[in-house]
Amino acid sequence: MLRLADTSIRMYRRKDGRVSLKLRSYLLVESKVGFRLSAYLRSIACHLRFASGEEVEFDEVAFTEETEAEYELDTMVHGFWAVGVADMATIRNTVARFRMDYRLSFTGCETEPLQCFEAIVPLVRRSTAYGHW
DSSP, X not given: OEEESOOOEEXXXXXXXXXXXXXXXXXXXXXXXXXXXXXXXXXXXXXXXOTTSOEEEOSEEEEEXXXXXXXXXXXXXXXXXXXXXXXXXXXXXXXXXXXXXXXXXXSOOTTSOOEEEEEEEEEEEOOOOSSOO
16 A cells, blocks of 8 residues: 655765665555545554665654645655664665555554565665765
8 A cells, every 4th residue: 555656775874984774755655535644654664674684674764744746546645754774884786675564544443454565675875075065
């Protein structure tokens, strides 16, 4: 029911030496009716698993309250972003397995099953220059 329009994750070296993983996309919500997503989305979490098996959980996962596009073609579109941090000696362009777990509840029941969206995603290295403004 939920998926992402773009799954490219950008990697930036932070001042503390760790690597910031940033995903900026659009959350596509498949539905036959329009509704306020925040009223029914009970939980959402994102994880990234590298080829080495190491897994990173994104610390910040959020979406826009208002839709970015009108409800058409049985789809609502919300802005979406997720940010995580990893320890990496070198950063290079590669791929990883992305997983978004979420729980939608239209009945108010907290026992509704967890659903997921999974994809192999590109990790794109970006450079950061500090203090060169």
